[in-house]
Amino acid sequence: MTLKPLLLLPLCLMAACSSASLPSSKVSAPVNNAQSTPQSSLAAQSQPSEQRLSDEELVSYARKYLGTRYIWGGSTPKGFDCSGYIQYVYRHFDIDIPRTTAAYPSLYDQAVSIDNAQVGDIIVFTGTDPSTRRPGHAGIITQVGKGKLHFIHSSSSKRHFGVTETDYYNSGYPKRFSKLVRVQ
Structure with missing residues (x-):
C-alpha cells in the first residue's frame, strides 16, 4: 500500500483556490454602504444605472447554493471551489470576477x-x-454590523x-x- 496519493491530497486541497490566474476583466460595479441587513448596493455592468442589484438579491442568490459540495476546481452547482463559487454567483448578475483567489488582490485598486x-x-x-x-481562500460578505461579519x-x-456561511x-x-476587495 502506498501513502503517496494520501500525502498529496492535503497539498492539492490547500492549492485549490490559488491556482494560476485566468484572464478576466476588472469589475466595475459600485457598492454602497451596507447595514446589518442586506440593502441596495451592487449595480451589475449590464443594467441601466437606474436599476440596482440589491444586497438582498445578491445574498439570496448566493444562499441558494448552501450545502453544495466542494469540488476542487469546481465552478458549477454540481460542485464549487471557493473562487469558482464566487465567480458563479457574480456572473449571474453579469459581473466579471477572476477565476482564482490569487488574482483578486492584484486586480483591485x-x-x-x-x-x-x-x-x-x-x-x-x-x-x-x-x-x-x-x-488561498475567499468568500462573499453577507452580513455586517456591530461585532457581526458573516461570509459565504x-x-x-x-x-x-x-458552500457554507461562516x-x-x-x-x-x-x-x-x-484583504477585503470592494467590488466596484
Whole structure:
C-alpha cells in the first residue's frame, strides 16, 4: 500500500483556490454602504444605472447554493471551489470576477479595512500554510454590523465542507485575513 496519493491530497486541497490566474476583466460595479441587513448596493455592468442589484438579491442568490459540495476546481452547482463559487454567483448578475483567489488582490485598486466591510465585498484569506501569506481562500460578505461579519464560501474543511456561511469573528479566519476587495 502506498501513502503517496494520501500525502498529496492535503497539498492539492490547500492549492485549490490559488491556482494560476485566468484572464478576466476588472469589475466595475459600485457598492454602497451596507447595514446589518442586506440593502441596495451592487449595480451589475449590464443594467441601466437606474436599476440596482440589491444586497438582498445578491445574498439570496448566493444562499441558494448552501450545502453544495466542494469540488476542487469546481465552478458549477454540481460542485464549487471557493473562487469558482464566487465567480458563479457574480456572473449571474453579469459581473466579471477572476477565476482564482490569487488574482483578486492584484486586480483591485482599493484596499478596504475589515472595519469598513460591506455586503457584497469579497473577503480574501491566506491558504492554510502558515509559512506563506499568499491568497488561498475567499468568500462573499453577507452580513455586517456591530461585532457581526458573516461570509459565504465554498470550504474544503472537514467541519464545514461545501458552500457554507461562516461567522468571521467566531472562526479561525481572522488570523488568515489578507484583504477585503470592494467590488466596484
